[in-house]
Amino acid sequence: MNLNCTITPPIIRYQITIRPGLLSDKVGMTDQLTSLGSRFVLIADQTVSDKYAKALQEQLAPLDLLLLTIPAGEQSKTRQTKEWLEDQLLERRYGRDTCIIAMGGGMTTDLVGFLAATYCRGVPLVSIPTSLLAMVDASIGGKTAVNVRQGKNQIGSISQPSAVWLDPLVLKSLPAKELRNGFAEMLKHGLVADRDYFVFLEQQARSLLALQEDVMEQAIYHSCRIKNAIVQQDECENGKRRLLNFGHTIGHAIELAAQYAIGHGEAVALGMLVESAMAVKLGYLSMENHTRIRSALKQYGLPETLPRGIEMESILAAMQWDKKNRKGRSRFVLLTAIGQALPCDGSYCMYVDHAIVQEALQEIASLEPALQ
Numbered sequence: 504m505n506l507n508c509t510i511t512p513p514i515i516r517y518q519i520t521i522r523p524g525l526l527s528d529k530v531g532m533t534d535q536l537t538s539l540g541s542r543f544v545l546i547a548d549q550t551v552s553d554k555y556a557k558a559l560q561e562q563l564a565p566l567d568l569l570l571l572t573i574p575a576g577e578q579s580k581t582r583q584t585k586e587w588l589e590d591q592l593l594e595r596r597y598g599r600d601t602c603i604i605a606m607g608g609g610m611t612t613d614l615v616g617f618l619a620a621t622y623c624r625g626v627p628l629v630s631i632p633t634s635l636l637a638m639v640d641a642s643i644g645g646k647t648a649v650n651v652r653q654g655k656n657q658i659g660s661i662s663q664p665s666a667v668w669l670d671p672l673v674l675k676s677l678p679a680k681e682l683r684n685g686f687a688e689m690l691k692h693g694l695v696a697d698r699d700y701f702v703f704l705e706q707q708a709r710s711l712l713a714l715q716e717d718v719m720e721q722a723i724y725h726s727c728r729i730k731n732a733i734v735q736q737d738e739c740e741n742g743k744r745r746l747l748n749f750g751h752t753i754g755h756a757i758e759l760a761a762q763y764a765i766g767h768g769e770a771v772a773l774g775m776l777v778e779s780a781m782a783v784k785l786g787y788l789s790m791e792n793h794t795r796i797r798s799a800l801k802q803y804g805l806p807e808t809l810p811r812g813i814e815m816e817s818i819l820a821a822m823q824w825d826k827k828n829r830k831g832r833s834r835f836v837l838l839t840a841i842g843q844a845l846p847c848d849g850s851y852c853m854y855v856d857h858a859i860v861q862e863a864l865q866e867i868a869s870l871e872p873a874l875q
């Protein structure tokens with residue numbers, strides 16, 4: 504006997520609010536939270552907790568709000584941390600009326616997003632990204648995950664938040680290195696989907712690096728708009744969403760090979776260089792555009808060549824864990840121009856010969872850091 508089951512997916516709507524000073528709007532925040540749950544858990548890493556989460560807890564004091572703090576750094580994005588957080592909630596008998604608030608960088612929004620997706624089979628999540636990377640990328644689109652020994656983000660889910668609150672004022676305390684990680688993902692958005700935005704980023708590098716408020720707000724808005732538009736067309740990454748993986752096949756492998764000693768955005772920047780070098784080798788992208796990409800990354804202080812001590816072999820070995828692999832072979836997003844990638848019949852990625860991957864990696868590894 505067969506039973507045909509069709510379950511209409513619910514339409515999920517949520518708002519991304521971008522506003523300097525948003526985190527001082529006690530009334531607005533309280534109103535939204537009370538519409539989502541009756542018990543609240545705010546989770547942040549130690550740095551963000553000290554800088555912002557403790558203050559937020561005090562501000563929202565009339566609410567039943569528990570603050571849980573985890574160690575900062577990618578090392579916390581594990582099944583073990585998730586289990587610890589789950590135990591904290593279970594021991595206090597938090598139920599389905601819980602609303603979880605993730606405050607922090609992409610490590611926190613990924614980990615806590617996954618916790619919210621599975622706790623009591625799913626409870627509402629409010630995401631408050633505080634790093635640039637989390638604002639423009641990690642907190643948008645619903646991807647949540649933890650890392651395992653074998654690779655990054657191998658265990659996770661796609662589940663959308665109930666709200667994203669984005670206050671660019673918190674970027675003032677973000678270290679320069681972390682800002683750079685965000686700029687890498689912003690450049691990626693321009694490269695795969697919006698030439699005009701890429702040009703804007705080229706032209707506004709100085710203002711953005713100086714955190715000029717209006718320009719930064721505009722840039723964050725455009726990145727969120729681009730990412731959101733792609734996710735709306737392909738939430739589960741069966742086609743167009745793969746564009747956002749540009750630079751990530753190599754980037755994730757570099758992160759793994761470096762044992763996360765390199766920032767995510769920095770690794771993605773290197774990945775974008777290697778993957779655009781592949782596109783040049785395959786005849787899809789002009790050398791001129793490749794050089795332009797390299798110059799833009801340089802403007803934002805992103806690395807132009809592989810850091811010393813990362814073995815090529817370990818990068819190639821780490822690539823075997825990429826989630827886009829089919830039968831163990833890696834697939835790549837290949838640019839054809841600034842703002843455009845090869846559609847590949849709607850799959851937006853294709854297999855590239857191992858020899859080309861190796862050549863492109865070798866080429867970037869042997870570059871001199873200084874570019875005129």
Ligand SMILES: NC(=O)c1ccc[n+]([C@@H]2O[C@H](COP(=O)([O-])OP(=O)(O)OC[C@H]3O[C@@H](n4cnc5c(N)ncnc54)[C@H](O)[C@@H]3O)[C@@H](O)[C@H]2O)c1
Nearest residue numbers: 550575608609610611633634636640641646673676677767
């Ligand atoms: N889900 C997605 O779609 C997606 C997309 C891109 C990246 N990611 C993930 O995001 C993670 C990287 O994110 P990240 O770079 O934000 O790392 P992170 O969360 O580790 O934050 C970086 C550092 O900045 C600190 N920090 C954050 N906000 C701060 C602030 N306002 N002031 C001072 N310090 C602050 C943190 O404490 C941390 O030490 C990776 O795990 C990556 O896989 C996910």
